[in-house]
Amino acid sequence: MMKKNLGLIVNPIAGMGGKVGLKGSDGKEILQKAISLGAVPQSPARAILALEKLKPIRDRIQIITYPGQMGENEAKSLGFHTQVIGSIVEGQTTPEDTENAAKEMLKRKVDLILFAGGDGTARNLYNAVGDQIPVLGIPAGVKIHSGVYANTPANAGNLAAKFLSEDRKIRLKEAEVMDIDEEAFRQDRVSARLYGYMKIPFERNLVQSAKAGSAPGEAASVESIASHVVQNMEKDCLYIIGPGTTTRGIMEMLGLPNTLLGVDVVCNKQLVASDANEEMLLKIVDGRKAKIVVTIIGGQGYIFGRGNQQISHKVLRSVGIENILVISTESKLLGLKGSPLLVDTGDLEMDKKLAGYKKVITGLNKYIAYKVAY
């Protein structure tokens, strides 16, 4: 059997800020500050937790990784067949190192890149490989909004092991790459952006016996949701379609060009505006009847304030909160494991108004009553 190639990238400085009360560890000065406060690297230990789960298939994989603390140490410590590429300055790794490593792995067509880090690391991966190759994050960062991470390091390892065992139960899905402007974040202003989507393996809930029938695929769910929204579209009403892969289904059903990372506006099934910003939205709405369609962005359950800041509290006020449609596939909603949907519009009064229970559209004429909190 051909050996599978697993790319491994450890961002050795990810997660260092958190333990010493700093929000994130991007930027040289902050890193120095973190180290002087006694921060120790989190990601090597996390990477090892994940790699432990790959030990049963050790003979069937080769790890391709960067030198020293960026993966070589972790891989070799567990006795994996390891091929080391590239070069770094030990103790002074940079985001460019992560990007170069990922680019080289793409060139070598590895089967999967497993990376340990936070949102910044995910962004570096995205810049380097986009959605051309499957990736999977081992959570090690201070704050993780991106959807490309497994819920625990061990489960990242389990999922990677299954994926590399040629198990066809594992498929790929698109997951968000998001990052917060750390400079703003440290000053207690949150502004998370949606940068793009990468492909990650995910484990389906497998086949059920005939009693339940098999669950519809994700694509069928998105289509069913789009049918609901499109069939119920009112004449002359503006539809502000937020970013995301679920909202994309609506634009696809209407046959309109879609801005995956931005906000589009539709009226009478025609495009009114593409990739609109807050100012444009306010101008377009301007007293007209309008509805906002948003979905969950990122792994934490935000429906407003992360990745769709264009739809600001001013826009919400102008449209009216009774005119918000929240859409989500069941699997994404239930993936929150009972934690509420979140809003952070930057306006506490608005957040309070949005809190409560929302009928989330999960398919044609199907809703789940779900809690919204701020």
Place this chain on the structure above:
Amino acid sequence: MKDIKLKRYHGASWAEPLIMELGRKGERGIIPPKADQEVRDTVGEASSLIPSNMQRKEDANLPEVSQYHVLQHYLRLSQETMGMETGIDIGEGTCTMKYSPKMHEQLVRSDKMAALHPLQPEEHLQGILEITYQLEQFLKEISGMHRFSFQPGGGSHAVYTNACVMRKYHESRGELEQRDEVITTIFSHPCDAATPATAGFKVITVMPDANGYPDLDALKAVVSERTAGIMFTNPEDTGIYNPRVAEYVKVVHDAGGLCFYDQANANGILGIARAFDAGFDACHFNLHKTFSSPHGCEGPAGGAYGVREELAPFLPVPLVDFDGEKYFLDYDRPLSIGKIRSFLGNLECVMRAYAWIMSLGADGLRTVAETSVLNNNYLDKLLMEIKGVSRPYAEGKRRLEQVRYSLEQLKEETGVGTEDVRNRIIDFGIQGYWMSHHPWIVAEPFTPEPCETYSKADCDYWAAAIHQAVKEAYENPEFVMNAPYNQAIGKIKDPSVAEDPNKWAMTWRAYQKKYRKKERE
């Protein structure tokens, strides 16, 4: 964990071909004698009795196999199948896999039952109509409802019947256009969402609160003048019984909606709690499972659907009634939703349920419930001692007759998930367990239900099999991931064959087209 010795078991493995692949051209199982000359002279050719446009142009493509080989073939297939009577079927929670007394089979196979024709006149059907009528009286007492219909051919069919009755009720009041939403809960059976959707309603699903009960605040937030009703189970799939269910009913009633109690999980409440007393307007029972007809492809099912007096006019026709002298079929019900099934429903389920209740009596029914709950809590104690097994929701609260457990911790620590454990326990001569209805909310779920059929030793054995599989997962995860080893077939490596309709071959013709075309070329 007690020291239980697991059986050295190996399933029969015959690599049996399909019946169509057996035999040879011209081979026969039975060769009927030719009719006597006199008969032939009088009647003519048998085929002449069939209109020419209905006659086959070619012979039907039937298997040609001797009696001996037919018998052998099906016996082998039965040996390759683990059944209720060979394994311990504790695992199939929410299905209430109980032993169906063999005496019931004598009853339903007797000429008195089997030779009945549904189009016989009522006066010839008095016996079975009386049994049906009596069973209705029993179920009225058990549930508190006013009338029952035995027309539905299964549990979901009864639930669908309810959706139709709700629709008709609101229509009769001129409120159907306004009331187009039905509420259910995520841990209810999926048919509580699917059947009202089929009946044209919008469906709103309520999530559980921290205690594992349906979120009452969420219910209050979504009920409105648009609510047609609520349809849900109690206990839900988790086995958690909601003692405040009457409050939920009140919220929906106050909004003008109807309340339906899906009693597919009734085995733990027989003789203890009644749907009517909790304020419900309608309920159903599964005569298969709870009332002892074999369940799950072992025979036709029966859904008994019952309602309060106000809803009785909407029940499907015919109802079985008694005029003081004779039993009769009542079709004269102008507000009825109409016929929902041909003839009188699956009367063999009615017969078995009647026999079962008669043999147990009222006290016996209560003992069934108590034994089920006791068994479940005994098994629970054994399972909760196993590392890697957890029981999400309602910490410290007892479950009723089933439990939804999680192997999430096992999965995280070993990579071995619930499907792997399920594949492994069948190596010990017990059946694979039911994981969960969709969607999976509890991660890596499994749902046993040790109903009154099972002995303490059965529970011990079942828990020991889970314990062994989990122990192996911690020692050698890959071993468990490649199970089973002692079964007729091994692990199916490519589950897409079960997921992808393009790969299914439901008929011999489809099989040949999809799988044998290349071989033949």
